[in-house]
Amino acid sequence: MARRTKPSFRLNVPSPELEKILTTTSKPALRDAGNAVASNIRGIPVNVSVGNNRNGRAAAFVTLLHPKAIASQIKHGTLTRAAARAGLEVKRYRV
Numbered sequence: 001m002a003r004r005t006k007p008s009f010r011l012n013v014p015s016p017e018l019e020k021i022l023t024t025t026s027k028p029a030l031r032d033a034g035n036a037v038a039s040n041i042r043g044i045p046v047n048v049s050v051g052n053n054r055n056g057r058a059a060a061f062v063t064l065l066h067p068k069a070i071a072s073q074i075k076h077g078t079l080t081r082a083a084a085r086a087g088l089e090v091k092r093y094r095v
Helices: 018-040 069-076 078-085
Strands: 046-052 058-064
Touching: 018 046, 018 058, 018 078, 058 069, 058 078, 069 078
Parallel strands: none
Antiparallel strands: 046 058
16 A cells, blocks of 8 residues: 655745746735734734744744743743634644
8 A cells, every 4th residue: 555645835936036936926925924823912002023034934923022922922822822823723833
């Protein structure tokens, strides 16, 4: 019996110019996704910014602006639940 594998796709950008175009055109959609996550968070001030991650890919960053933000994420999963409510799949970012 053949083993089934999950198909995967990765785009390797052939030129820096194309990478720049893809990054700039995706930023409005990323900002909308970040704002959707932020709208699901109540009682904690939130900042949404769009930039490039360590690999140079465009990403939206949602930051909880509260001294107890880490405790809130650990205890209640504040960001994780907000992202799930926005229809996003949450994966761990490898450091």
